[in-house]
Structure formats: structure tokens, C-alpha cells
Amino acid sequence: MSTETLTDAPGSNAELRAYLHGLPGVDQVGAEERAARLATRSIKTTAKAAAIDLAISMVDLTTLEGADTPGKVRALCAKAMRPDPEDPSVPKVAAVCVYSDLVDVAVRALDGSGIAVASVATAFPAGRAPLEAKLADTRAAVAAGAAEIDMVIDRGAFLSGDYLKVYEEIAAVKQACGDAHLKVILETGELVTYDNVRRASWLAMRAGADFIKTSTGKVSPAATLPVTLVMLEAVRDFRAATGRRVGVKPAGGIRTAKDAIRYLVLVKETAGDDWLTPRRFRIGASSLLNDLLxxxxxxxxxxYSGPDYFTLD
Amino acid sequence: MSEPTRLAVRKTYKLFIGGAFPRSESGRSYVVHDAKGAFWANASQASRKDARDAVSAARKAFGGWSGRTPYNRGQILYRIAEMLEGRRGQFIEELRTAGAGKAAATAEVDAAIDRWVWYAGWADKLGAVVGSANPVAGPFFNFSTPEPTGVVAVIAPDSPLLGLVSVIAPVIVTGNTCVVVASEPAPLTAITLAEVLATSDLPGGVVNILTGRRAELAPWLAAHMDVNAVDLTGAPADLVPSLEEAAAGNLKRVLRPEGEDWTADPGLGRMTAFVETKTVWHPVGV
Structure with a gap:
């Protein structure tokens, strides 16, 4: 596939379908075996210390509950800026991720800190809303100051083979984002197969995604190592094909420092050092940060420390 | 035709963490000998990471266990005594393998079961004995009640059964959860006790039992910031000062008895060592 084809809009659903189904299939056993093998790698002492700091700097500190209040968001922002109030050498996190109506609270709380505000949009987490509503949601978040937009794809359309609809929706949201970065949530827990994950990854990247993200965190299973491996292979191959670097964000279910370090090993071994930066790799999490600290x-x-010594949220 | 010989079914002695019986994360084990110096069994040799996992399990179990009514805790402890009674023969056999005579082994097992029942009875009575209704100069009902301290690390003594139950029962009866480092030379009875605990309605994680080197495990538990108290009954004497120093890091309660006589009347000391007094002021007429 030539570079032009990958950057041009597809002419028809049939063309897009032929392209996505022409992608090589994922060896399921091989992917799971490789992810499990890399997960056994032992990271100790100074390497572990560096990995923990890197992981902290990649965290998208997230609160996506119906019960979120401005106070809770402000508390989360304070934690994002100084994760451990007793230790100024702890790096700040990459971003704070909230619902679109709380973006302005987070923007004010994080003013001047260099931490980005990410907002979920497009009828998160289901994605079941008319396109106009999704675009309005996105524009409102961007207008309120969100620097990153986490959108969900229409899984219904994807699974029924209407790839062009998914493509056009991503492209339209990308346009509505303006300068804001677009993260596209594939919700891999609903895509069923690794082949679908690979197709959705390429589809999202072709449609202009700056990041591809595994899950909303509302569906189980959320992020897993093999799924992230497939997505990291996709961004690596997409870069080889087009030169454009797309980031990856596993989210949901990553709760321990050990898990986070496994993901970093996976990044290093799959996509390479270029992705070992918060600009290309993020971890969507809330409880993970405390375990890292x-x-x-x-x-x-x-x-050994205990949970008593860190804030709950 | 001769009788076919049965294949020996040997028991694997593992750790007891969070209600499960895992091997040590480190994969290590050590040989335990019987009284004659012959091979008896392999015991797991726990590492500091097993200790860490055990503390996490104990912390997780604390909310539920301490939140139960004292009456319910008493019932569960009594259930454990029933299970102990059912395994009486097995415990006597184990103590004999370890070198006790038949009469001595029987006496120790009986004393251990009686000790457990004795502590079980205290579950809903301790509050009445060490708590109080205080007269105050104001229109308030004022109560002081004992509340569990939290996660207690217990370095168990070498008395393989009576000493062991005498340190575990008083800790959990008041609602604490514990991580027990079993006797280094006599760890197997502790794991048999764990089998009793696992089958008697005690929620997983309330008692966690590690076998291995005390000198290796005790310092990690004494310094652990999520442990609220340590019982140094079985700690080697040369280690005690450094353990107390480490325990001061987060102001743990420390119990450091000397020359315990396990057959004597235990008194309330081991229960009151691991409770906090909470005083409530309640306005009269509300």
C-alpha cells in the first residue's frame, strides 16, 4: 500500500473494507505468548526506579464517574501536579482526563503547570449518539480548553462492517478538534478478535488519530498486554508506511507498578525508544498512580509503604 | 499374590496467604527434621515479597473482620475449636514426630484447644471488661470501647501448637488481622493449623502464616508502614532491639514478653495489647 493511499480518504466502504481485510491476520497464540514472555522480564534497582518515574510521567490521571464533582477534579489536579507532596522529585503526570463538562475546572486548576487537560467526548463511553451531538460535545470540550480529546468509535458500525461510517466520524471529530490532540478509543473489549483490533487501529490512524487507545475502562476486559502489543505493532508499521508517529494509550485495569513496567517493556521491544515518551505513550489510570508512588x-x-500515606483519589 | 504397595501421598507444606496456600514466590524451601534427625518434610521458605503479599491480604481482610459483631467473631473462633478437635489425632501425631511423648503431646493439644475456646469466649465480653461508661461533667453519655489496632505482625514462639494458638487467638478475637511468622524449627504444625483455619469460616486473609527464616522476615514486617503492631514473642533476642527500632518508624504497638509460660493462665494482656480505646461523647436526649 502506497503512502498516498494511506493518507487519502477512502473512496468507498468497499475499498476501505478490502484494504482493512487485506491486512495480515494476527497470530493469536503468538501474540499472547510474546506478551507473556516479555512480561516475565525482571526490571530491578536503578532500572526500576527509572521505569517508575517514566510511568508516572506517562499517566493520564483519570476520573470518569457520574459522581464527579468540581472539588474532586480540583483534588485530582493537585495530585497531578505534585503526586507525592512529601517528595518534590516525583515527576508530574502527563494529563488529567475528565468528562467534557468539567474541563474548565481542570483547566483553571492546572493553569501554568504544563499538564494537559484531556476530555472524553463523543457520547463516552457508549458512543451511541447522533454525529451532530458527538461533534457538539467535542467542540464544547475544545472551547473549554481541552488540549486532548478522547473519542470512542462506533463499535456497532465497525462490527457490522460499516467501516466508512467509522472513518468519516473519526475524520469529522478530528476536524472539530482543531489543534487538540485526538485519541481514538477502540474499546478492544468489544471488538472480540485481535484481527479486529488491528483493523480498527489502522482505520483510526488512517482517519487522522494522534493516539489510539484501548478502552474506555467501562468494559471488561479493558487493556491487556496482547491487545496493546497488536496496537504497538500497528503504530510501528504505520510509521514505516507513512512516516507519521501515532501514540498508544492502554487504559483500564492497569493497577500495579508491576503491570505498568510490563507495558513499558512491551513498548520498548515493539515500537522502540521513540515511543518511550509521554508524547507517544500514555497509561490511562486512577489507582495505578498510588501504587507507583x-x-x-x-x-x-x-x-514497604502503605496506602495510608497517599491520597485516595 | 502379594498386596500391591500403595504410592506414598506426601503432604506439601506451603504458605497460607489470603486464604490460599501458595508456594513461596522465591521458590525456596528448607528441610524440617523429626526428633530423630531424619527427614520429615520440606517447608516453604518465605521471602520478603511473600511477607508483603501477606500484609496486603491482611489489610484487605481487616475491614470485613473488624466490622463483624464480636458475637459473630466468637462463633467463628469456636468453629475453629471444633475443627481443631476433629484433627486432634493428627496434631498429637505431629507433636510426637517432633519429639514429644504420647502423654505430653496429648496434653499440649488438649491445652491448645481449650486455650482457643477460652479466647473464643472473650470475643463479646472483652468490651464489657476493659470498656467503660464514663461519668463526665456535662449532658453526655460517654463510652470507652476497645477497637482493634489493625494488621498485627506476629513472630510466633517455638512452642509448636500451644504457643502458636496462644499468640494468634488473642490477636484476631478482637478484630485484628495478622501475619504470623511460624516457628523456624517447628513450622509444620503451623501449616496444619492453617488447614484448620481455611476450613472453618474464617475469612481469607484474617490469619496469614509464613514459614521460613525469622531473621529474614521479621525486619521487613517490623519496618512495614502498613503494619500497625508487632508481637515479638518468638523473635531472637539479638534481633529484638533492631526490630523495636524499625517498629518505631510508624509508631507500631510492640509486645515484647519474656519467659512466657504457655500453660499458665494467659490473662487479658495479649488481647488488650492490640486494641485501641475509642471514647465517644453522645449528647443526652438526642
Whole structure:
């Protein structure tokens, strides 16, 4: 496939379908085996300390609950800027991720900190709304100051083979984003197969995604290592084909520092060093940050820490 | 035709963490000998990471266990005594393999079961004995009640059964959860006790039992910031000062008894060592 084809809009659903189904299939056993093998790698002492700091700097600190309040968002922003109030050497997180109506609260709280505000949009998490509503949601979030938009794809359209609809929706949201970065949530837990994950990844990248993200966090299974492996292979191959680097964001279900380090190993071994930066790799999480801080303090003080010493949210 | 010989079914002694019986994360084990010096069994040799996992399990179990009514905790402890009674023969056999005479082994097992029942009875009575209704100068009902301290790390003594139950029962009866480092030379009875605990309605994680080197495990538990108290009953004497120092890091309660006589009347000391007094002021007439 030539570079032009990958950057041009597809002419028809049939053409897009032929292209996506022409992608090589994913070896399921091989992908799971490779992810499991890489997960056994032992990261200790100074490498572990560096990995923990890198992971903290890649966290998209997230609160996406119906019960979110402005106060909770402000508390989360304070934590994003100084994850461990006792230790100024802890890096700040990459972004704070909230619902679109709370973007202005987060923007004000994070003013001047260099931390981006990400907003979910397009009728998150189901994505079941008319296109106009999704675009309005996106524009409102961007107008309120969101620097990153996390959109969900229409899984119904994707699974029924209406790839062009998914493509056009992503392209339209991308346009509505303006300068804001667009992260496209594939919701891999609903895509069923790795082949579908690969197709959805290429579809999203072709439609202009700056990041591809595994899950909303509302569907189980959320992010898994093999799914992330397939997506990392996709961004690697997309770069080889077009030269454009697309980021990856696993989200949901990553709760321990050990898990986070496994993802970093996967990034390093699949996409390479170019992706080991918050600009290309993010981890969507809420409880993960506390475990990273606890591990960090264990390394610093030599004794095990406890959840009592860190904020709950 | 001769009788076919049965294949020996040997028991694997593992750790007891969060209600499950995992092997040590480190994969290590050590040989335990019987009284004659012959091979008895392999015991798991827990690492600091097993200790960490055990503390997490104990912390997770604390809310549920401490939130139960004292009456319910008493019932569960009594259920454990029933299970102990059912395995009486097995415990006597194990103590004999470890070197006790038949009469001594029987006496120790009986004493251990009686000790457990004795503590079970205290579950809903301790509050009445060490708590109080306080007269205050104002229109308030003022109560002081004992509340569990939290996660207690217990370095168990070498008395393989009576000593072991005498340190575990008083900790959990008041609502604490615990991580127990079993006796280093006599760890197997502790794991048999774990089998009793696992089959008697005790929620997983309330008691976690590690076998291995005390000198390796105790410092990690004493320094762990999520442990609220340590019982140094079985800690080697040369280690005690450094353990107490480490325990000061987050102001753990420390119990450091000397020359315990396990056959004597235990008194309330081991229960009151791991409770906090909570005082409530309640306005009269509301």
C-alpha cells in the first residue's frame, strides 16, 4: 500500500473494507505468548526506579464517574501536579482526563503547570449518539480548553462492517478538534478478535488519530498486554508506511507498578525508544498512580509503604 | 499374590496467604527434621515479597473482620475449636514426630484447644471488661470501647501448637488481622493449623502464616508502614532491639514478653495489647 493511499480518504466502504481485510491476520497464540514472555522480564534497582518515574510521567490521571464533582477534579489536579507532596522529585503526570463538562475546572486548576487537560467526548463511553451531538460535545470540550480529546468509535458500525461510517466520524471529530490532540478509543473489549483490533487501529490512524487507545475502562476486559502489543505493532508499521508517529494509550485495569513496567517493556521491544515518551505513550489510570508512588517510596526508603500515606483519589 | 504397595501421598507444606496456600514466590524451601534427625518434610521458605503479599491480604481482610459483631467473631473462633478437635489425632501425631511423648503431646493439644475456646469466649465480653461508661461533667453519655489496632505482625514462639494458638487467638478475637511468622524449627504444625483455619469460616486473609527464616522476615514486617503492631514473642533476642527500632518508624504497638509460660493462665494482656480505646461523647436526649 502506497503512502498516498494511506493518507487519502477512502473512496468507498468497499475499498476501505478490502484494504482493512487485506491486512495480515494476527497470530493469536503468538501474540499472547510474546506478551507473556516479555512480561516475565525482571526490571530491578536503578532500572526500576527509572521505569517508575517514566510511568508516572506517562499517566493520564483519570476520573470518569457520574459522581464527579468540581472539588474532586480540583483534588485530582493537585495530585497531578505534585503526586507525592512529601517528595518534590516525583515527576508530574502527563494529563488529567475528565468528562467534557468539567474541563474548565481542570483547566483553571492546572493553569501554568504544563499538564494537559484531556476530555472524553463523543457520547463516552457508549458512543451511541447522533454525529451532530458527538461533534457538539467535542467542540464544547475544545472551547473549554481541552488540549486532548478522547473519542470512542462506533463499535456497532465497525462490527457490522460499516467501516466508512467509522472513518468519516473519526475524520469529522478530528476536524472539530482543531489543534487538540485526538485519541481514538477502540474499546478492544468489544471488538472480540485481535484481527479486529488491528483493523480498527489502522482505520483510526488512517482517519487522522494522534493516539489510539484501548478502552474506555467501562468494559471488561479493558487493556491487556496482547491487545496493546497488536496496537504497538500497528503504530510501528504505520510509521514505516507513512512516516507519521501515532501514540498508544492502554487504559483500564492497569493497577500495579508491576503491570505498568510490563507495558513499558512491551513498548520498548515493539515500537522502540521513540515511543518511550509521554508524547507517544500514555497509561490511562486512577489507582495505578498510588501504587507507583508506594513502589517509589519503597525504593527510596527501603521499607514497604502503605496506602495510608497517599491520597485516595 | 502379594498386596500391591500403595504410592506414598506426601503432604506439601506451603504458605497460607489470603486464604490460599501458595508456594513461596522465591521458590525456596528448607528441610524440617523429626526428633530423630531424619527427614520429615520440606517447608516453604518465605521471602520478603511473600511477607508483603501477606500484609496486603491482611489489610484487605481487616475491614470485613473488624466490622463483624464480636458475637459473630466468637462463633467463628469456636468453629475453629471444633475443627481443631476433629484433627486432634493428627496434631498429637505431629507433636510426637517432633519429639514429644504420647502423654505430653496429648496434653499440649488438649491445652491448645481449650486455650482457643477460652479466647473464643472473650470475643463479646472483652468490651464489657476493659470498656467503660464514663461519668463526665456535662449532658453526655460517654463510652470507652476497645477497637482493634489493625494488621498485627506476629513472630510466633517455638512452642509448636500451644504457643502458636496462644499468640494468634488473642490477636484476631478482637478484630485484628495478622501475619504470623511460624516457628523456624517447628513450622509444620503451623501449616496444619492453617488447614484448620481455611476450613472453618474464617475469612481469607484474617490469619496469614509464613514459614521460613525469622531473621529474614521479621525486619521487613517490623519496618512495614502498613503494619500497625508487632508481637515479638518468638523473635531472637539479638534481633529484638533492631526490630523495636524499625517498629518505631510508624509508631507500631510492640509486645515484647519474656519467659512466657504457655500453660499458665494467659490473662487479658495479649488481647488488650492490640486494641485501641475509642471514647465517644453522645449528647443526652438526642
Amino acid at each position: 508506594m513502589q517509589r517510596r519503597k525504593l527510596a526508603t527501603g521499607v
